[in-house]
Amino acid sequence: MLDNAVSHFAESPTYLALYVNALTFLVSALAIWRLDFPDDRSALARQESFWRTAAEGWRYIGRTPLVRGLVLGMLGAFAAGGFVIGLAQSFVSDLGAGSPGYGTLFAAVFVGMALGMWLGPRLLGDFSRRRLFGLSIGFAGVWLVLLSLVPNIVLAVFFVVGLGACAGSAWVTGYTLLGLEVGDDVRGRTFAFVQSMVRVVLVSVLAVAPVIAALFSKGLGLPHTVHVNQYVSLTYTGVMATFLLAGLLALAIGTVSYRQMDDRPGVSLRADLLESVRQRRLGDAPPRQEPFPGRFVAFEGGDGAGKSTQVALLGDWLERQGFTAVRTREPGATPTGSRLREVLLDGGEPTPRAEALLFAADRAHHVETVVRPALERGEMVVTDRYADSSVAYQGDGRDLGAAEVAQALALGHPGPDARPHRRARRVARAWAEPGAATHTTGSRPSPTTSTRGSATASCSLARRAPSRYLVLDAGLDPAEPAPAGGDPARRRAARVAGGPRRAGGA
CATH class of the missing domain: 3.40.50.300 (P-loop containing nucleotide triphosphate hydrolases)
Structure with a gap:
């Protein structure tokens, strides 16, 4: 639209993107310029190196199984999206879609992630967050597998939106669970570690994905065309093979996360989903009220x-x-x-x-x-x-x-x-x-x-x-209430999953 009025853009259309990008830096500089910084620099905490932050963060995460599973799952979700971003240009070139196809696919990833972050926790408001986390990662893998098996640019856009939605849902759910599970004293370090590792994983995947695709192409003799009928043929390349591998890995990570973090043993997934959907159909929950002083x-x-x-x-x-x-x-x-x-x-x-x-x-x-x-x-x-x-x-x-x-x-x-x-x-x-x-x-x-x-x-x-809930063992003496399932050296555990002792858990 601008090149008819401004000949400069007609000769070099990419200049427009550079000018807009430069403008964003200018806005950021003006915003920072207006900030008031403390005069006493000695009061500022010493900035730690990335490697020290990573080491200290992993030291805590590594010894906490639930947090470890959450962090690995979140990084796996971002890695799945990174494969699509890193190989999107080669993918659309193989399908003959060109630059418009690349832009559409790139936008589809982030539109899906935004939808997943916004709608995921709302559509299943009463559903277990831990279950939702594992399912989101697993279904992200399913979308990647579909993307690898059906190389069609139109269908690929829908697959990528679904992939982004699952990755976004896994991210926001995992972030919420981390906030609930991590103690106050290590929360800042844990979140700093997660933010740093997300960047490392994303950049690593962007760099490694093309290499893996090239190795698949050479090792498997790709591309290979499959003629479904006289009208439909599917061409598989190293990019599709890489998508398939990434999808299977994401599916495996999601399955392991679901099994390790399942907080509703004995409750079938199908019944749990139907109950959440039914609750949703009955109407929205009452608006959350401000907390009371008591x-x-x-x-x-x-x-x-x-x-x-x-x-x-x-x-x-x-x-x-x-x-x-x-x-x-x-x-x-x-x-x-x-x-x-x-x-x-x-x-x-x-x-x-x-x-x-x-x-x-x-x-x-x-x-x-x-x-x-x-x-x-x-x-x-x-x-x-x-x-x-x-x-x-x-x-x-x-x-x-x-x-x-x-x-x-x-x-x-x-x-x-x-x-x-x-x-x-x-x-x-x-x-x-x-x-x-x-x-x-x-x-x-x-x-x-x-x-x-x-x-x-x-x-x-x-x-x-x-x-x-804080489940107490009703089988204890009334003067010694204790959370069921706690430290056996300090508390006498109740058989919560197998049923109540005496008259049941209070």
């Missing part, structure tokens, strides 16, 4: 698991630490709730949906009159049962569907935040150390079939979303 802890589990005892013990412990603790329960914590409880217990046999709505009415009144005001005052609220009990009993137990019950009970209520907040997590773990509680209670009732069913449902919820 903290909210809910005890869930089967009848007779000791929830009421632990609510009292935790409340006493919090008060000894200087907090104001509010102990409550569901249903029946308020006068209105007591009347609803009477209807539930002595009002005949309500239908499952009617029963769920009665519990929802009790919870709405309970939250508005007890829970929310206490949280706004900065107090610690500890409740015996909350929304997860309804999901376990009315959702799994009454076959309404966990997603439907969870959606009906949400209503914008605050959720328990013992695990997402680091401060509250430390409080929960400190209280859960053996011997921290001082009171004891008598023996608990024997489990019934209903109790076992609800306890199993509670354990299932904990397996589906481990970041929301």
